[in-house]
Amino acid sequence: AQSVTQPDIHITVSEGASLELRCNYSYGATPYLFWYVQSPGQGLQLLLKYFSGDTLVQGIKGFEAEFKRSQSSFNLRKPSVHWSDAAEYFCAVGLNNNDMRFGAGTRLTVKP
Amino acid sequence: GAVVSQHPSRVICKSGTSVKIECRSLDFQATTMFWYRQFPKQSLMLMATSNEGSKATYEQGVEKDKFLINHASLTLSTLTVTSAHPEDSSFYICSASRGTGGEGYTFGSGTRLTVV
Numbered sequence: 463a464q465s466v467t468q469p470d471i472h473i474t475v476s477e478g479a480s481l482e483l484r485c486n487y488s489y490g491a492t493p494y495l496f497w498y499v500q501s502p503g504q505g506l507q508l509l510l511k512y513f514s515g516d517t518l519v520q521g522i523k524g525f526e527a528e529f530k531r532s533q534s535s536f537n538l539r540k541p542s543v544h545w546s547d548a549a550e551y552f553c554a555v556g557l558n559n560n561d562m563r564f565g566a567g568t569r570l571t572v573k574p
Numbered sequence: 575g576a577v578v579s580q581h582p583s584r585v586i587c588k589s590g591t592s593v594k595i596e597c598r599s600l601d602f603q604a605t606t607m608f609w610y611r612q613f614p615k616q617s618l619m620l621m622a623t624s625n626e627g628s629k630a631t632y633e634q635g636v637e638k639d640k641f642l643i644n645h646a647s648l649t650l651s652t653l654t655v656t657s658a659h660p661e662d663s664s665f666y667i668c669s670a671s672r673g674t675g676g677e678g679y680t681f682g683s684g685t686r687l688t689v690v
Contacts, residue, residue, distance in 0.1 A: 496679070505580070505667055505683035506618075552617060562608065562669070562679055564618045 464489050466555050468565035475543050476573045483538040483568050485553030494556035495536040497527055499549045500567075506552065512536060523547070548572045577601055578670045580682025587658055587689055595653045595685045597668030603648035604670035609641075612665040612684075624651045658689040 467486045475481050487493060494513050498506040510521025517529040527538045536553060553565040577600040587593050597607055606625055610618040622632045622643050630643035640662075642654040651670075655662050667684040 498681070503665075503684070503686065506669075506681040508679075508681075556679065561620070561623065563620070564610075566617045569615075 464563070466553055466563055466565040468553055468568050470568045471566070472569045472571065474571040474573060477545050478542050481540045481543045481570070483551050483570070485536045485538065485565060487534050487536065487555050489555060492531065495529060496554040496556065497521065497525070497538045498552045498554060500552065501549045509538070543572055545572045545574065576672065576680045578668065578680045578682045580668055580685055582685060583683060584686045585688070589659055589689055590657055592654055592656045593658055593687060595666055597651045597653070597670065597682050599649045599670045602672050604672060605648065606671040607645055607651035608669045608671070609643060609653050610667045610669070612667060618667060655687065660689045663687055663689045
């Protein structure tokens with residue numbers, strides 16, 4: 463079955479520490495891949511996206527993600543987390559029919 | 575560029591009334607718009623895909639008669655929650671697509687609907 467999986471529901475990291483949020487997908491072909499961030503009561507902001515080419519993608523706010531075809535993964539990383547990064551993060555895939563499906567989300571808490 | 579405006583951001587309505595939510599693409603023409611629903615602490619669930627000038631395509635389990643979608647122009651789609659009930663209370667988000675292949679998704683800021 464087609465799916466997007468974010469294995470971690472909640473992650474807590476200390477400010478200044480590195481971060482990696484996991485995302486795996488299960489689709490017949492390589493879909494378009496996205497990471498979005500959502501602050502409470504707000505819409506979604508695009509952090510980065512992968513369509514093709516270089517598998518390491520740079521995004522806004524110091525985030526990057528790496529597409530690994532062999533693992534069907536698109537993990538989000540940041541070398542040093544800031545308190546303002548606390549939010550909900552969603553991995554998503556865009557399909558050829560212009561549809562988009564989201565993972566369940568990972569809530570990030572940043573400790574001082 | 576690529577701004578999507580969603581209005582209202584918050585609405586409280588009485589049970590049995592209808593509420594209309596607007597989604598506008600401000601600086602591009604959106605051939606397709608999507609409506610999502612998000613319950614607290616959960617992910618976004620696609621409700622329907624709205625194509626300009628044609629009927630919306632609803633996801634399985636979404637009541638067409640309850641969630642009326644109109645996409646009358648390339649810059650505006652509306653979602654009307656008819657005869658709202660407390661269980662319809664949720665966060666509704668729209669997104670607009672400029673093209674094909676998943677490239678042009680831009681999200682609105684969402685609408686918090688509370689039915690009392």
